[in-house]
Amino acid sequence: MQVGDTVSLRLQADTGPTEVVGTVLAASADSLTVRRRDGSVLELDVTMITAGRVVPPSPAQTIAPAELQRVAARGWRAVEEAPLGDWLLRAGGGVTGRANSALAAGDPGRPLADAVAAVADWYDARGLRPQIQLAEGVAPDGLAAALAGRGWTSSPATNVMTAELGPLLRAAGRADPAVRLDETLDAPWLAAWRVDAPGLDLDVARTLLTNHPNVVFASIRDDSDRCLAIARVAVDDRWAGLFCVEVAGDVRRRGLGREVSVAALRWAVAHGARRAYLQASSDNAAARSLYEQLGFAVHHDYVYWAP
Numbered sequence: 001m002q003v004g005d006t007v008s009l010r011l012q013a014d015t016g017p018t019e020v021v022g023t024v025l026a027a028s029a030d031s032l033t034v035r036r037r038d039g040s041v042l043e044l045d046v047t048m049i050t051a052g053r054v055v056p057p058s059p060a061q062t063i064a065p066a067e068l069q070r071v072a073a074r075g076w077r078a079v080e081e082a083p084l085g086d087w088l089l090r091a092g093g094g095v096t097g098r099a100n101s102a103l104a105a106g107d108p109g110r111p112l113a114d115a116v117a118a119v120a121d122w123y124d125a126r127g128l129r130p131q132i133q134l135a136e137g138v139a140p141d142g143l144a145a146a147l148a149g150r151g152w153t154s155s156p157a158t159n160v161m162t163a164e165l166g167p168l169l170r171a172a173g174r175a176d177p178a179v180r181l182d183e184t185l186d187a188p189w190l191a192a193w194r195v196d197a198p199g200l201d202l203d204v205a206r207t208l209l210t211n212h213p214n215v216v217f218a219s220i221r222d223d224s225d226r227c228l229a230i231a232r233v234a235v236d237d238r239w240a241g242l243f244c245v246e247v248a249g250d251v252r253r254r255g256l257g258r259e260v261s262v263a264a265l266r267w268a269v270a271h272g273a274r275r276a277y278l279q280a281s282s283d284n285a286a287a288r289s290l291y292e293q294l295g296f297a298v299h300h301d302y303v304y305w306a307p
Contacts, residue, residue: 001027001054007034010051011044020044021055021167023297060162060275065137065300066105068160072277073103075234075241077211079204080126084118085109091126093204097155097304098279101131104139112146120307135160135302147305155304157282161296164275165240165265168295172262179263182217185210189217192227193244209244214271218264220256229256233264233276240268242278245287257290 001007003024009032011018020042026033032044063071070088078090078099086106092099102122108115116132123130134144134154144154182189185206193209194200209217209232218231228251232244242265247257265276278296280287 001032001052003027006055006057008053008055009034009044009049011048012050013048058164058275060164060277061297061299063162063299065135065160068162068277068299069103069105069133069135069138069302071236071239072160072241072279073098074236075212075239075277076208076243079207079211082122084115084122087115087119089119089122091123091128092208093201094128095201095204095208097131098133099208100128101133101304103133104143105135106138107140112140112143116143116146116150129306131304131306133302133304136300138300138302144305150307152305152307155306157301157303159280159282159288159298160277160300160302161280161291162275162277162299163291163294163296165269165273168276169262169266169269171295172258175263175266176220176259178220179259180219180221181263181267182219183215185217188221188225188227189219189230192219192230192246192248195246216264216267218260218267220260229260231257231260231264233268235268235271235273238272238274240265240273240276242276245278258294261290261294 001024003026005024007022007024009020011020020034020036022034022036024032025035030046032046033041034044035041073088076098078092080091082089085108087108088103090099090101094100102119119132120130132147190202190206212234214235216233219227220229221227229247230244231242234241242261245257245261278291280291282301
């Protein structure tokens with residue numbers, strides 16, 4: 001067993017045999033440090049372990065980055081989309097990077113310099129800043145260097161995280177009855193989304209959020225119908241995409257983000273999903289901690305390149 005392995009262990013304790021499933025954080029001849037799926041960390045003396053095995057990676061971790069990027073693009077659909085070879089051009093009135101960037105996955109069907117020029121022309125024609133989304137193991141070789149050579153720069157990385165929903169929901173426990181689930185978007189939910197983005201075009205935002213046939217909007221509200229916490233989940237085949245998790249500033253650190261996320265993912269399972277993905281800024285330590293405690297693990301990273 002090595003650091004990073006997911007393991008299933010059987011322990012002999014004073015109260016009888018105990019099952020532990022988690023990720024190995026440290027290993028030596030005498031001890032094993034394991035982070036369980038609920039986020040707790042155990043320091044185990046190897047003499048306590050009577051049996052153990054390495055759990056094979058789940059489909060949520062073995063999917064190719066390019067395929068997962070295309071799944072995520074279906075979960076967050078732009079207002080306008082067009083192919084450029086295998087690439088996907090997306091425009092959505094400037095609302096969110098995902099809906100206003102070219103997904104560079106595969107062969108654009110032309111030399112890279114011509115592809116970059118075509119991307120720039122397409123966004124210029126729509127009055128938008130050209131952007132290209134590059135993910136690890138997805139973009140053609142040499143594209144990042146070609147963009148840097150044209151004076152483009154990259155954003156901080158975004159983590160794409162995945163999880164199997166069965167273990168996640170079993171560990172999460174019972175649903176919070178305070179969470180409201182709506183399959184249509186209403187004004188209080190929309191008012192709570194991206195409150196730190198002044199000048200947001202609400203008509204475009206509404207189109208982006210509802211541009212999917214299998215979506216739910218989760219919320220926890222106060223007596224005045226103000227949304228204290230929100231989340232959106234979209235289901236495509238066996239995948240659920242978790243988006244738009246936000247908690248009002250005056251009620252943070254109360255677990256509300258966790259509750260709306262779990263409730264929305266529980267809805268997704270009832271609608272056919274078996275695994276989930278999400279995207280979180282790599283510098284958002286609070287979000288990363290929340291999602292890791294739920295059972296998500298980083299699958300790959302991506303960045304945006306722009307002039």
